[in-house]
Amino acid sequence: MLNLGGKNSYNLCDGVSRRDFLSIGSLALGGLSLPQILQAERNAGIRNSKKAVIMIYMVGAPPHQDMYDLKPDAPAEIRGECDPMSTAVPGIQISNFMPGIAKIMDKCVALRSVHGSPNGSHDSYICYTGRPKVNEPNGGWPSLGSIVSELRGPKSKDMPPFVGLAPNAGHPPYGSPGLPGFLGVANAAFRPSGPGASDMVLKDVPRQRFDSRQDLLSSFDRFRRNLDESKLYDGVDAITQQALGILTSTKLAEALDVSKESEETRNRYGKGSNDRYGDGAPRNLEHFLMARRLVEAGARVVTLNYGRWDFHSNNHSELVNTHLPWFDQGLSALIDDLNQRGLADDVSVIAWGEFGRTPRINKNAGRDHWPQVGGGLLAGGGLKMGQVIGATDKHAAEIADRPVHFGEVHATLYHAMGIDPHRTTVKDMSGRPRYLVGERHQVIPELV
Numbered sequence: 001m002l003n004l005g006g007k008n009s010y011n012l013c014d015g016v017s018r019r020d021f022l023s024i025g026s027l028a029l030g031g032l033s034l035p036q037i038l039q040a041e042r043n044a045g046i047r048n049s050k051k052a053v054i055m056i057y058m059v060g061a062p063p064h065q066d067m068y069d070l071k072p073d074a075p076a077e078i079r080g081e082c083d084p085m086s087t088a089v090p091g092i093q094i095s096n097f098m099p100g101i102a103k104i105m106d107k108c109v110a111l112r113s114v115h116g117s118p119n120g121s122h123d124s125y126i127c128y129t130g131r132p133k134v135n136e137p138n139g140g141w142p143s144l145g146s147i148v149s150e151l152r153g154p155k156s157k158d159m160p161p162f163v164g165l166a167p168n169a170g171h172p173p174y175g176s177p178g179l180p181g182f183l184g185v186a187n188a189a190f191r192p193s194g195p196g197a198s199d200m201v202l203k204d205v206p207r208q209r210f211d212s213r214q215d216l217l218s219s220f221d222r223f224r225r226n227l228d229e230s231k232l233y234d235g236v237d238a239i240t241q242q243a244l245g246i247l248t249s250t251k252l253a254e255a256l257d258v259s260k261e262s263e264e265t266r267n268r269y270g271k272g273s274n275d276r277y278g279d280g281a282p283r284n285l286e287h288f289l290m291a292r293r294l295v296e297a298g299a300r301v302v303t304l305n306y307g308r309w310d311f312h313s314n315n316h317s318e319l320v321n322t323h324l325p326w327f328d329q330g331l332s333a334l335i336d337d338l339n340q341r342g343l344a345d346d347v348s349v350i351a352w353g354e355f356g357r358t359p360r361i362n363k364n365a366g367r368d369h370w371p372q373v374g375g376g377l378l379a380g381g382g383l384k385m386g387q388v389i390g391a392t393d394k395h396a397a398e399i400a401d402r403p404v405h406f407g408e409v410h411a412t413l414y415h416a417m418g419i420d421p422h423r424t425t426v427k428d429m430s431g432r433p434r435y436l437v438g439e440r441h442q443v444i445p446e447l448v
Helices: 037-042 099-103 125-129 144-152 194-199 207-227 236-247 251-255 263-269 286-297 315-340 406-416
Strands: 052-058 084-086 093-095 108-115 162-165 272-276 282-284 301-306 347-352 374-380 387-389 399-401 425-427 433-435
Touching: 052 125, 052 144, 052 286, 052 315, 084 099, 099 315, 108 399, 108 406, 125 144, 125 406, 144 162, 144 301, 144 406, 144 425, 162 286, 251 286, 263 286, 263 315, 272 315, 282 286, 282 301, 282 315, 286 301, 286 315, 315 347, 315 374, 347 406, 374 406
Parallel strands: 052 301, 052 347, 108 387, 162 301
Antiparallel strands: 084 093, 108 374, 272 282, 347 374, 425 433
């Protein structure tokens, strides 16, 4: 949170490394990403690219067989209560509780054979990195947003390259926007949590007074860097420059302000709920609209977290009464809006969770963890839409055809942004170059 010495003071809700808020006059300026400016300037043509990714983390893992991979001929204890619905693409059916996506299925790709989760533990890590959380390098693998931030930097000084619309959550991975890993704090997501958005504008502070405080901050930062030489604070000068650029501009604050949209557009997306669902995320439909506004304003990667899909009991009622209808409205509005505004060839959208759910409904009418296979929905990016990739057996329990690893999806997202995932590298904390995805994970050929 920004406090420039007025009467009000605020407490930080999270640690410096999470960088939710700006603090002028403290030892650490946790805020907005501006990594590797010089590298970005050397790649000026890339820096001006309009390509972007919106990644929607479906917190806690949704039931794939009740959404994109229905099995109407399976026994009742397996097929559940959702019925298949025809879509805009002949031969493709999805859940009857997803009418919005059904109408625009020609603009989407259903992924029915996503795999790669090493176990049934809840963690957003594999969604954001494309890699299982095993044999990690020192610092951990960076998320897609952090890698894009490192490689391309910001499009302009007043817009961070990586924005995470993630709340704090009772289970920390549920509230993660994707972590910077070994790329360090300079490539972490900017998280405009809570009332922090209202303090991203310089407001009534005179520029001369602001410049004086900037000098004071620089003095503190030099002192701190002499005491702490860890990788965590590498790039703090870049963070400071990005933060100061945003504080003297209204561009980011305006992008986050959905009230600037027409009533028709806002109604189309819906509002949802800003209350956290259990230990998960809110079901905030305005975040879908905010994500579109952010990429339109110049953000390169936007992540958002939605709900809590961990339905160990009452799977059907939880799905259809608390999650799926709103999710269908927000996601279909986003995809359709990107197409209508001419952004679909530039902006990729991926919605998924960390694994699938058990084929057989348990004694509590729920579905448990199932890392063997899950699903997802992909749209945009100039990729080939209107198809299904992968298939499972008659019970949606095992992959029957065309396995799709999380890493393959990541490779495809990088490709859609004009980044070669197998020739491009980023350096880890020891200076070793690391490829963006695992060597076995190729761009999905059906999509390009």
